[in-house]
Structures are given as structure tokens and as C-alpha cells.
Amino acid sequence: MTLERLLDAACAVRPATGCDDVDGVPARVVARPTSAQETSALLRTCSAQGLAVVVRGHGSKLEWGRPPERVDVVLETGAMAQLVEHSRGDLVATAGAGMPLSRLRHLLSGARHELVVDDLAVGRGTEAAGSTLGGAVATNLSGPRRLRAGPLRDLVIGVRLVLADGTVAKAGGKVVKNVAGYDLGKLVTGSLGTLAVITEVTVRLHPEPPQVRQVLARVPHERLAPVLAHLVASQLAPHTLEVHAEPGGHALVSVGLGGGPGSTQRRADLLALELAAPGLAGDAVAVVDPEHTTPEEVRHVVPDAGRPWSTAQEVALRPTLLAVTARLSGIPELVQVANDHGLTVSGSAGVGVLRATLPEPTPVATVLETVTSVRAVTTGLGGSTVVLDAPPTVKSALDPAGTWGPVPGLELMRRVKAQFDPGRTLAPGRFVGGL
Template sequence: MTTTDLLADVCELAEPAASDSVDGIAPRVVARPASTQETSALLRACHEQDLAVVVRGHGSKLAWGRPPERLDVLLDTTRMDELVEHSRGDLVATAGAGMPLARLQERLGQGRHQLVVDDLVGGTLGGSTLGGAVATNLAGPRRMWVGSTSDVVIGVRFVRADGTVAKAGGKVVKNVAGYDLSKLLTGSFGTLAVLTEVTVRLHPVPQASLWVGLTTPADHLAGVVAGLVSSQLVPHAVEVHVVPDQDPVVVALVTGTPDGAAARAEALAAGLGEQAWVADEAPSWWGRLPTTGEAEEPRPLLLRATARLSGIPQLVGELSRHGASLTGSAGAGVLHASLPGTTAPEAAAAAVEAVRRTSTALGGSTVVLDAAPGTKRTLDSWGPVPALDLMRRVKAEFDPGRILAPGRFVGGL
């Protein structure tokens, strides 16, 4: 009996296409549940038959992490895309995990609200879904303002590997009862459970947004960044952007009322010097991963490197020394950098090792999010993980049969 026959009565199924492969591993079938109940029935059947499952939204980050050890069912969440609730008075919303971030922002914007999560993959394959953003803990420029995705998620409904439906958190921000499973699942790359609904806290859409920028010599970067991050004018984001053989560009975001934002932006610009500029639109690179194209082949080497705020200029220098393009939050200590996919595996490995050594010394870490298959096989994607034994015990509790994305996460989880 085929996998399709086993799951035929559970939910909508489709034959896999080439685009359904996960980092080169093809599934036997694509399953498209439309609800938590269908997801539960699907996972129960997969658990009973020991079928390995990888979850996908739009697939924009499907190659992130390691290739799965095995793959039988690709679980597509895009039919679970409803805005379940938008509580305008409480600044809280609940949506299906398959809801595209762009559409969610559009719906929330009708009430002058926003989810402060930047979609770093933009238009790639339709952009990120809400579930995909949570699964990878996606965070961009405005992380400096409200924190990462894990900080705005206040509740989740999820299905465990054996089909058990559970929920964590709630629909109020001040929710302190029990373990915070919402944060545990955020950033777990779909290895612990399948998210079906997510509840998030919202923020009002500002009346005005302005960007203040400056191109600065690399040896002046530390002073410029420190001045912006500590400024009493309180920018909501401070980003640095570097491409090979060019001076860094630093841009800060200021929001508020039209008059207030304009006054603060002009004051920030004045403090940066006469070469600074103020714009009412973000630069084209703002809130985007530093890759050169949506369909670039071979895939670029994509890194996420972190450091304490004072160490960001040094980390920028190390990445630049290896010819990386980078964009990231100098105000939150998180950089995304890329090297061309044509970079030789030996050179890529040397760059990752050097950057990881620098970021570790600066109180951070370096993760390889993606790379061409030949390069990825030669790299340690995650680096040293002090809590790996604890993470393995958590995996064993949530998914003892190892059917959810086996091998994709830290330490082969």
C-alpha cells in the first residue's frame, strides 16, 4: 500500500513536483490539511505508519537548516490561512499558520494595526507565512523596537507528532500560567510540533516613518552606530548594509506623528553630519536578506551572525574581509550575510570558521542558514550548542519517534 493510499481519507493530497523537494530530498506525497483537526488526523496516521513529515508554508525558507534524514510527507500549511480573530481593543490577533505575512499585514492595516515582524524573504515564493516566521524566529530591522518574533507571539495552537492537539499561551499579553511553550516552539524549525494557529500582539501603525542614512568609512562605523543606538531621539531600527569594495551604509528608522518624526529625523541627520540624508521611503535593501537574486543558482551561502552591540563593527569587518554582502540590525546585534554560491567549499568553510570564531568572542554565534548542497555538506551549520543535551531531551518528549523533520535542526535533532 502506498503512502497516498494510507492518507487518502485524511486530507487533500497531491503528487509531489520537483519544487516540493526539501533540500534535494523528495517526499512521497504532499498533504494539504485545511484545519487543526485534519492536521491532527494526518499526524496520527503518520505516527502510526512511521512516516517522516516536514512542514512547509510558501517554501521560502525550506532549504534552511540541514537536509532531512528521511522524508515521506510534505505537510503544506497554506490552506490554513484565515484571520481567525482581530481584537482591536486588545491589540491581539490570531491567524492560521499558513497566512502569508503580507496578507496578514494588509488585513491588520485596515484597523491601523501591524505585526512588527519584517518579512526578510520578501517576494521570494510569495514571502513568508506566519507559521514559517515563527518556526525560524524570523526578525528584521524592527527587532530593535519590539524584539524578535518570539517576543510578539503570545499563544499557539499546535499538533504533536502523535496527532495530539494542544495549545499554549492565550489571547492576552499578560499570560504567565505554565511553561511558555510558545517560545519553545518559536525557532524550532518544525522539529517539535506542527503549528496550526498563532496569536500575536500588535502595535499601532505610526502616522509617519522616515529613514535617516549615512555612508561612512569603515573605521568610523563604530562611532556612527554607537551614536544612533544610544540616541535619546530613540530610533526604532538601526541597520547597517555593506557590499564588497564599498563603504558601509547606516540607516535609522524614526516613526511617530508627521511633525514629531520629521523633527527627530532632522535632529538625527544633523548629528551625523552634512552628508546624512532623510528619506520617506526605505532603501531597497531594507528588511531583506542580502542575496543577489530570488532564483540564484547555486544557492548563496547565507549566514546569521550575532554579537553584543559594541562588537557589531568588528563583526562587520570580519564578514567584509571574506567578501560577504551583509545587512543587519546594528541596534539588535544580528547580521545576515551572504557569499556567492560559486564560492569554493574550502573558502566557504574557512569564512564560516573565522566569522564564528569572531562572533563567539564577541558574545554571539554564527549559524549557516543555507548554502549550495555541495557546500552545505562540508559545513557545521550550527556550531557549538551548550544546551544540546537538554534540547535532545525536549525532542524526545515531543517527538520520540523522530518523525518531524528528523535531522534538520541543531545536533541532528
């Protein structure tokens, strides 16, 4: 019996093509379950047959982590994309894992609600549609606005999961305040599809601020520390605090504010005035209304907050993308070190999580040296360096330890994986420690 025939009792299945490769590993079939039950039936057969399954939303971040050891089935979540519920008065929404973030934003905007997560994969993936909700959760996607609302892990209040053996389970619920039982939503957030298939997610929403403003500043490197220290301690409650720095240039700092009409503009003006003080940013400060400023105009001063990290379609030209973190007071040093190594960095200086990219072509040996040196610095600054993505030549030169660096609690993580997915059905080898 062909694999397709074996699985099509569970759900719709088609043969895989080259476009379905997972980080260079060819897949055999693509399955598209329409429900948790179909997902359960599919996974039960896959487990029983020892088949490897990789979950895919739009595939915009499918290369994150290490290439799986093998891929028999790509499980697409696209047929589980419905909005199950948007409870307006409760500021809560439930949707299928395949729901595109862009569509969710559109559906919620009628009520002036939003899921506060920045899609860093804008323009990537299937039909350049960016991330799905499930994909965002599986990768713990978060951007500048986590300063306001917390990381995605804190916004996920309920999940429906299907384990590799077909067990359908839920955790959490649809109320924001709930401490009944283990928070499995947090456990699967950022697990890159290696513990369970997420089929449905319930999230906490926030009201869209009536007015938003951005304060932009060009800051010489030697003044980045006092500028960030000033902003981190601000009582003007910024929603975002970003830094962007390319080798050889100034650092660009962007502060986002949201709130009442009028008062937000006044706060932005106040902040700009503070930043214009001598010793801070000086006169290179501007206040803009991001909704009425073209991205080009904004980028003229500071690159767009949600700018995707790469537009290169050719696999070989993918830049090396690192997630680098540090304690807040260590961010200026991290920015400096990254720039000195030829890395472009941008991210949330107010939270301590940045992304760094190294352009292609850079010799593999240089990439590896860079990762090692930057990691030594982030470790010293209380953070970490993770290689999220890289060209195949770099990836194949890295082992799990080189990809993830030191992982506190790795032994416990192995035990968790062994409990949830003992047969290593789900994305074997993609996650920390080669799990």
C-alpha cells in the first residue's frame, strides 16, 4: 500500500513536491486534516508506522531550528483555520492553528481588538502570507510590542493539542485568569512542533490604542547606553522600545507609544524633548504618526519595526539569523559586539531580545566563529545566542550544541520529550539536544 493510500483514510493527502521540502529534507506526502479528530487519526497511523511528521502552517519559519532527521509527512494546518469564537466583551478569541495572523487581525479589527504579536515573518511563507496562529505559537514569535503585552506565551490562555499517539487534549481554557492544572500552553509555545500538534489556540486580546505615535532617534554608539537607560526607566509607558544597528552606522532607536487621542501625542513630544537633551540623542529626534507615514519615510529615519529579516528566496542565500538576548543593561554592549562582528541587529531593547543577521555570502568558518564569540558575550550578559536559521552550509557545520548553545534543564527536556512523543514522531532532530 502506498503511503498516500495508508493515510487517506484519516484525512486528505497528496504526494509531496520539491516545494514541500523541510529545510532541505524531502517529504513524501502532505496531509491536510480538517479537525482535531482527523489529526488524531492521522497521527495514530503515523506513530504506529514509525513515520516522521512535521507540522506546517504557512511554512514561513519552517527552517527555524535544525533540519529534521527525516520527513515522511508534512501535516498542514491550513484546513483548521476558522475563527471559533471572538468574545468581544471578554477580549478573548479562539481560532484554528491554521488561521493566518493577518486574517485574524482583520477579523478582530471590527471590534478594535488585537492580538498583540508582531509578525516578523511578514511576506514569507505560502503566498507570502506570513505566519499562522499555530506557527506563531510553535515558534514563540514575538516582536517589539511584547514590551506592552508580554510575549506570546503570556497571551495564550488555552490550547487544543493532539499528541503523537493520537490523544486529543486541551489545557487552559477561555478565561484569562485560570490556574487549574499544568500550563501546557506554555510548554508547547516555542517547541517547534516537537511535543504535540497544536490544532486550536485561545488567546487574550487587547484593545487597539486609539492613537499611536513613534519617537525615532539616531544615536551614536557611545550614547546608546545612556539613551536606553533613560528610556527603560521612563514612566511614559512606551509600548515598544527598539534598537536597530548596522555595522559602521549609528544606532537607531524607536519608541512606540499608544493611548488616548491627544495625550499620546503629548507624551511623544515630551519623550522627544527628553531625548533631545545633550548627552542623549541630541537633535536627531523625530515624532511620527506611523499610521500616516509611509514605510519609506519611517525607514528613512529608522527601519520599519515589522521588517522581515530576509527577502532572499534562494535557500543558499539565506542569511544567518540569530536570536540574541541579554540583561537590559547589557544591550548596548551586545549591540556593539554584534556590529563589530559584522552583524546587523534589531529588536526589543526594552525586553532584552534582539535578532541579529549575518549577510550571505560569509565564509562558514567566519559564521561559526561569530556565533561562538557572540555567544560568549550573551552568556556573560545573562542571556543566550540561538541560531534560528542559516544557509545549509552553515547548518550542516553546526551540531545541536552549536545551534542552541548551553541549554539549562536539557536533561529534563529530554524526559519531557520522551513522555510526550516517545516514538520521536514529531519533527525528530529539529529541537534542542537533537530531540
